Amino acid sequence: RLVSEYLYFWLDKSKRTPNSFHLEVQIEINKFNECLKNRPFRHCCFTNDHSQRLRLALGIYICYVRDWAEVFEENFLAVTTNEYHTEPLVTLQKIYRHIGLPERSLDGLLDF
Numbered sequence: 001r002l003v004s005e006y007l008y009f010w011l012d013k014s015k016r017t018p019n020s021f022h023l024e025v026q027i028e029i030n031k032f033n034e035c036l037k038n039r040p041f042r043h044c045c046f047t048n049d050h051s052q053r054l055r056l057a058l059g060i061y062i063c064y065v066r067d068w069a070e071v072f073e074e075n076f077l078a079v080t081t082n083e084y085h086t087e088p089l090v091t092l093q094k095i096y097r098h099i100g101l102p103e104r105s106l107d108g109l110l111d112f
Contacts, residue, residue, distance in 0.1 A: 001024055001058060001059025002021075002028075003021075003060055004025065005058065005059070006021050006087065010054055013033050025056075028055075028056040029056065031056075032057065034046055035047070041063070042063060044057065045057045045063030046058055046063065047063075065078070077094075077095065077098040079091055079094070079095065089106045092106055093106065
């Protein structure tokens with residue numbers, strides 16, 4: 001998650017290097033760990049620190065998954081990116097079944 005944040009959303013694109021990425025990640029991890037010293041985990045995930053250059057908490061999916069699972073209970077379906085990329089049609093059928101859409105052929109759906 002941090003890699004895509006860095007590559008696509010980091011403001012200073014002219015200074016992107018592996019070393020600058022490493023430094024930025026270290027800075028954000030240190031900020032997050034400092035937050036954890038004084039605040040609960042959930043607070044540190046959801047607090048929008050405007051000094052963040054990389055949004056570390058966006059990639060800590062468990063913060064959000066716990067809330068979603070609590071609200072949606074059995075109506076919650078988790079699909080990984082790997083699952084979708086490995087078997088997109090099977091995964092789409094699984095999603096269709098989960099949300100109650102009728103079974104249908106997905107032939108040609110990914111032809112773009």
